[in-house]
Each structure stands twice: as structure tokens, then as C-alpha cells.
Amino acid sequence: MTKLFYIPGACSFGPHMALREASIPFSLQRVSFVDERSGEPIAVLNRAAREKGYRAVYGDNRPFREISRKALVPALLRDDGMLLTEGSAIYQFIAQAAPRKSLAPPEGSREYYVFLSWLSEIASRVHKAIHVISHYGLSGDIREQWKAGLIECLDRAADLIRRTGYILGEFSLVDLYAFMNWHVAVDVVIGDFSRWLDIADYFDRISARPAVSEAIVTEGTQARYFRSIVGVGR
Ligand SMILES: N[C@@H](CCC(=O)N[C@@H](CS)C(=O)NCC(=O)O)C(=O)O
Structure with a gap:
């Protein structure tokens, strides 16, 4: 298995x-x-x-x-x-x-390459920024540069969510990848959720999905903040 x-x-x-x-x-x-x-x-x-x-x-x-x-x-x-x-x-x-x-667009379609592009960008700009800032204790200009890249990426994702409800227009695994990193970015790097309060319903919709709730319950306390960050911002 x-x-x-x-x-x-x-x-x-x-x-x-x-x-x-x-x-x-x-x-x-x-x-x-x-x-x-x-x-x-x-x-x-x-x-x-x-x-x-x-x-x-x-x-x-x-x-x-x-x-x-x-x-x-x-x-x-x-x-x-x-x-x-x-x-x-x-x-x-x-x-x-x-x-x-239908967790991703059909393989080989134009949309599929947009899917790949988001996976790659979240890995290299958002997750990596969280990693280097939190684990290596970056400060000063270098920290600000990593943080700005991370925010710029999340802002573009937020614009798409405002327009169509999801990053690719309909739910895909990119939303789960963004959802998770967004929470950690707010928690570890940005400090508050106020910048994206108007898309709080997106986070509510994702965290209400049965698969997401089950994963949160299974992973226990360390995963609880995946529910709480929107509430903290409100
Ligand atoms: N580039 C990898 C990063 C994986 C990564 O950094 N994983 C962290 C947890 S978020 C880890 O295993 N950390 C344990 C360690 O640093 O020893 C990916 O996108 O999957």
C-alpha cells in the first residue's frame, strides 16, 4: 500500500x-x-x-x-x-x-502547464521562503526580499481566487498546496492575515472539505492552525 x-x-x-x-x-x-x-x-x-x-x-x-x-x-x-x-x-x-x-487539469492541456507552474512557484518562492526565514533565522534585507517574493506570489493567487473562486478557476491540488503554505506563511513570516481578509471564505471552503478536515484531525494538534488562521485575522 x-x-x-x-x-x-x-x-x-x-x-x-x-x-x-x-x-x-x-x-x-x-x-x-x-x-x-x-x-x-x-x-x-x-x-x-x-x-x-x-x-x-x-x-x-x-x-x-x-x-x-x-x-x-x-x-x-x-x-x-x-x-x-x-x-x-x-x-x-x-x-x-x-x-x-479531477484534481488537476487534463494532462497536456494548457491549463495543466499552469498547474505545474503554480506547483513550482509555491515550492520555490513560498515554501522555500518560509524555510529559509524560519530555519536559518534570516533578518534584514535578505529576509525582506524573500518575504516580498512570497507575498507577491500569494497576492497573485489571491487575485485569481477573487475572480474565479479557486487558483485555477476550479478546485485543484494547487489550492491545497497554497492553503497549507499560506497558513504557515501568515503564522511564521507575515504575522497576520489582514492583507487577505476578503478571501477568508476561500480558506473556510478549503478547510471544510472532508478530506482536509480528516487530515487535520489525523495529524492532531500541530495541524490545528490550518483551521485557525482565518479566525485569528477576523
Ligand atoms: N523541496 C522539498 C522541501 C521538503 C522540506 O523542506 N521538508 C521539511 C518539512 S516542511 C523537512 O522534512 N524538514 C526536516 C529537516 O529539515 O530535517 C519539497 O518541496 O518537498
């Missing part, structure tokens, strides 16, 4: 929601962290833990590197034994594995 390696509330949350949207049978394998030297569990992977040294583990404290050399989530072990990494590839795989669910 397909297996998703995940960290609660991390970027593996998007593929988790997507697998549920696609109704693909899957199991979840949690990845956690231990101190490199002592082997003691690390509760939160923050900058201090990174500086001390850590190891990602799964199951019975087995090194996650045995599964994926880069040791990052999401990592999706397919039924045929292939390990797929990188969120943008995983969303494409999930959409294509469930064609009747």
Missing part, C-alpha cells in the same frame, strides 16, 4: 490532504527527530536543535535516511516500491493516479 512519510503539521500535510481527496488507500508513517549524540527525542525541530545536530528517524528509531537519502518529508512510497520525493512531483502523481477526481 502507498505510504506517506510525514511530520505532523509540516509540508507533508499537503500530500496527506491530497491522498484523501483522491481516495487513494494509503498508510502514514510518522518521522520524528532525535539528538544526534544522545539519541534523545527532540520535541521541536528549531534552529537550536539544528545547531546541536539531529537525526530524522521513523518507526523503531530507524534512520529516515535509509528510506530517503535527503531525509525530508514529504516522501511517498508507491505501491510499486518507487520512492517519490518533492511535494510538486507528489501532487502530480496523486492527481494522475485518480483521474476521475
Whole structure:
């Protein structure tokens, strides 16, 4: 059975929601962290833990590197034994594995390339900005430049949502990828939601989807903020 390696509330949350949207049978394998030297569990992977040294583990404290050399989530072990990494590839795989669910535009269509373009942009401008700002403690001009790129991308997505209800005009996995990163961007980088209050109903619509609610409940407290950020802004 397909297996998703995940960290609660991390970027593996998007593929988790997507697998549920696609109704693909899957199991979840949690990845956690231990101190490199002592082997003691690390509760939160923050900058201090990174500086001390850590190891990602799964199951019975087995090194996650045995599964994926880069040791990052999401990592999706397919039924045929292939390990797929990188969120943008995983969303494409999930959409294509469930064609009747219409989670992406038809492969090869013009719209499909717009879908790919958004996946790539969210990965490289939004998620990467969150990553470098939060994990490497960027400050000053460099932080502002990453933040401006992230906001510019989300503003363009917001314009499309205002016009047509969803980023691609109808629901697709790009909305889940944006939904998740938008929350983390507000939480970690921007600090408040006021800039996008007029599209709060979009976040309500996404978080009310059964697949999304199930993923939030399954991942527990660390995923709860995916519901709360709009409320905080209101
Ligand atoms: N480019 C990768 C980024 C993956 C990534 O940074 N994953 C983070 C969680 S959001 C992770 O596994 N962090 C654990 C670590 O840094 O050791 C993607 O888009 O999937």
C-alpha cells in the first residue's frame, strides 16, 4: 500500500490532504527527530536543535535516511516500491493516479502547464521562503526580499481566487498546496492575515472539505492552525 512519510503539521500535510481527496488507500508513517549524540527525542525541530545536530528517524528509531537519502518529508512510497520525493512531483502523481477526481487539469492541456507552474512557484518562492526565514533565522534585507517574493506570489493567487473562486478557476491540488503554505506563511513570516481578509471564505471552503478536515484531525494538534488562521485575522 502507498505510504506517506510525514511530520505532523509540516509540508507533508499537503500530500496527506491530497491522498484523501483522491481516495487513494494509503498508510502514514510518522518521522520524528532525535539528538544526534544522545539519541534523545527532540520535541521541536528549531534552529537550536539544528545547531546541536539531529537525526530524522521513523518507526523503531530507524534512520529516515535509509528510506530517503535527503531525509525530508514529504516522501511517498508507491505501491510499486518507487520512492517519490518533492511535494510538486507528489501532487502530480496523486492527481494522475485518480483521474476521475479531477484534481488537476487534463494532462497536456494548457491549463495543466499552469498547474505545474503554480506547483513550482509555491515550492520555490513560498515554501522555500518560509524555510529559509524560519530555519536559518534570516533578518534584514535578505529576509525582506524573500518575504516580498512570497507575498507577491500569494497576492497573485489571491487575485485569481477573487475572480474565479479557486487558483485555477476550479478546485485543484494547487489550492491545497497554497492553503497549507499560506497558513504557515501568515503564522511564521507575515504575522497576520489582514492583507487577505476578503478571501477568508476561500480558506473556510478549503478547510471544510472532508478530506482536509480528516487530515487535520489525523495529524492532531500541530495541524490545528490550518483551521485557525482565518479566525485569528477576523
Ligand atoms: N523541496 C522539498 C522541501 C521538503 C522540506 O523542506 N521538508 C521539511 C518539512 S516542511 C523537512 O522534512 N524538514 C526536516 C529537516 O529539515 O530535517 C519539497 O518541496 O518537498
